[in-house]
Amino acid sequence: MFNSAKDEFWNTFTDFSSEDSSQGSPSPLSSTLSLISLVPDFANPLPTSMDSVTIDSLRINGVLSLPSESLQRALLQSFVECVQPAMPILEWQNFLNSIYGRGNGHGSISLLLFHAVMFSATTFVDLRHLHAAGYSNRREAHESFFQKAKLLYQANYEQDTLTIVQAMLLLTYRVDAKDGDDSSHWIGVAISMATSIGLLQDPAGTRNFDHSAKLWKRVAWACYTTDCLISLRLRCRPNIHGMGFSHQILTEDDFEFYSLPSENQIISPNCSIAYNTNAQKELAHIYIANTRLCICISEVLDFRGKVNHIYASTGSPIQRNNRDNTDKATRVSISEYKLADWADSLPPSCHAPSPDSSNADDPTIAVQRSLLHLQFYTTIAILHQLQPFPSSKFCVQHAASQITLIASELHIKKLHDRLSITGVTAILVALIIHMSQLKASPSPKRNQAIENFQSCLEVMGSLRDVYWEAESVTEWASKAIM
Known part of the structure; x- marks a missing residue:
């Protein structure tokens, strides 16, 4: 092809x-x-x-x-x-x-x-x-x-096809591409290659024994999570959804924990992650939580895609019948329950970051934990956007406030430049939500929205060197409030 x-x-x-x-x-x-x-x-x-x-x-x-x-x-x-x-x-x-x-x-x-x-x-x-x-x-x-x-x-x-899949997954870090070879292109290539060797299915009887079972399973889940997070950014259905992905959820046993020998000087001793196996285990727990969250994200995006399709065919949400609204409410409730269950079942190492606790964290752990919760609140906001339910407005605004708080803490600690493009997506979602509140009548909530908007804009502006998408968003947001 x-x-x-x-x-x-x-x-x-x-x-x-x-x-x-x-x-x-x-x-x-x-x-x-x-x-x-x-x-x-x-x-x-x-x-x-x-x-x-x-x-x-x-x-x-x-x-x-x-x-x-x-x-x-x-x-x-x-x-x-x-x-x-x-x-x-x-x-x-x-x-x-x-x-x-x-x-x-x-x-x-x-x-x-x-x-x-x-x-x-x-x-x-x-x-x-x-x-x-x-x-x-x-x-x-x-x-x-x-x-x-x-x-x-x-x-x-x-x-080696698995090696190609690994490389293609890394090429998804190309998010700014006028030639079309962006993250959505490379995840498509990775999934196509993965499918050709049966990587997305449980490996029993099909695995290529040139690679370890642990690596095989982690690469498969990386295809799944990367696909979901790219789809979250682009507001589209994941490619893998419905493709028969059948791997069991990752466990700690699927990771290798290893302290780099001191004689290997290719990595600086100040890179604590390379030498601290306990920190590596915490990162594994965070990634496992991320895979579980991506299962929820996939379902939310699939549901949102179906709702958008119905809206496009009927012309307006008002034209939908009561049964459609009941089905929609049920799907929203199910997604809410699964997201709440995800949050409630997080191990302590994955709990939401706080200003006090994150000071003691390794910077890598602090960033990955923050990204995990940025993705969670982005999903909450996307699930409830345009929903007619009484709780939707509160859920959207709460999600935006939490995104702002997490991003601001990373900015204060000068860790914001380690955010992936998913973090930029989260801040953009929060910016749009805060902006919608700026037109409200003067009130404490409006004042808080202005403060949150300015905080998001400051963090986004500081990411312009890392992501060129952040530059365009910063310019757009600055003009929108002039």
Whole structure:
């Protein structure tokens, strides 16, 4: 299904306008160097089926070279602290050890996966590291690493389908794309690949034993949760909903807890997550809670999609009959009950953050716990938006207030730049709700809405360097209240 896209893509990067390349003859470089020597020491070699024109294209576009060691270290630490906890799809300890022990053997890491890891981390790494490496801004670095991963994918470098799924999940961090290759595109590719190997079904009798059962199950759930959270942002039905996803819920036993050896200096000692197994267990509990929440999110988005379809066909909610309203009320009540049950059953490590307790938290734990509850309150707000029930207005406003409180606390602690795009979605939802209250008559509630709106706008404005979507939202919101 991707052949035509591949042809067009490669025409762009392989037109060297030379007689030799047009005849397909190998270049001097590709004919004298082995496939193994072309890639970094820790990486899998290029496949023998790859032609010389493709190899030269990869080399010319910098795909076969590595960033500076200092930038690698910074990006890998950002990955461990900000990406892996929210998307635990790597056996990251083995991944880091393989990079550190580069001379100990070939074929241990996919270069596609490596560049995808680097790409995802550019969202969160301190901008100073990118400037030091010669990038003028975050967008430039983001796009550079994205294109390297995309080139390898289009070149059919990687032969292992699970590894491709892992890389595609990481490419969903591309949320600002005028060419259409955004998060919704890459989650579609990931799900398509996952379906082809039976990854979404219970692994009994079907699992590829080249990978551990724990990794297989975590990657499957990452497909599910990523699909749900992208759909939450775009207000659409998840792709996986109704596809027969049959994995049991994750447990602590599905994760590996491992302290990185002290001699592995690729990660700074100040990255406590890499060395603290108790902190790793807390992050696992948060992610497990996230998978359970995404089950609720999937049902809410499916219900919302059906309601929108009915509204579109009838022209107005008023035209719906009493039975439709009764069914709708029942679905809302069921969703409310499931969300309340989710909140009530959270273990202590996943309880909503508070200004007092979060001071003692590891920053990574504080951010992931906050994101969990930002997603919860976003779901509450979306469930009750446009609902005619007496409690709906209160639920929406309460959700917006809680989103504002959580985001403001992260901003005060200077952790807001670790928020994923889901956090931006939550703040946008709160902004819109607060804005709707600004037209009310002067009152204490209106004054609180103004204060909350300004708080959300401040946090959103501080995320403009990380997410370009935040920049457009900030400009829109600022003009809307002028």
